[in-house]
Amino acid sequence: MRELQLLEAIGAALERRDGTRVVRWLGDDAAVVRADAFAVTSVDVMVDGTHFRLGQATPADIGHRALAAALSDLAAMGAAPGEAYLGLVLPPSLPDAHVLELHAGAGRCGRPATVSGAGRRCAPG
Numbered sequence: 001m002r003e004l005q006l007l008e009a010i011g012a013a014l015e016r017r018d019g020t021r022v023v024r025w026l027g028d029d030a031a032v033v034r035a036d037a038f039a040v041t042s043v044d045v046m047v048d049g050t051h052f053r054l055g056q057a058t059p060a061d062i063g064h065r066a067l068a069a070a071l072s073d074l075a076a077m078g079a080a081p082g083e084a085y086l087g088l089v090l091p092p093s094l095p096d097a098h099v100l101e102l103h104a105g106a107g108r109c110g111r112p113a114t115v116s117g118a119g120r121r122c123a124p125g
Helices: 001-015 059-076 098-112
Strands: 022-024 045-047 087-089
Touching: 001 087, 045 059, 059 087, 059 098
Parallel strands: 045 087
Antiparallel strands: none
């Protein structure tokens, strides 16, 4: 898949939970989010070979780990999660199906925290 097609597939697998707070999300170079007072944002970039190793962890496990790290950072600041921001460095040879599985794993991780972008059509795993 090309980039735009892949982003459409990721968007179809994720649930945008708060239509009033999140103005722009997937496919944009930045998110636009409304905040009443303060907003706490966490984005840790996870790099293959440094923070995880493809082949030693499933793509779903990698997605879960990436989102869990961001949610942990928010909890450490005493902030409630609202939106999910993932930064991952993946090899270009990674199959599209693995990229979608990675996002599904992050979605499953975010569902209990009611994070916008939590998985909509994620298989149990």
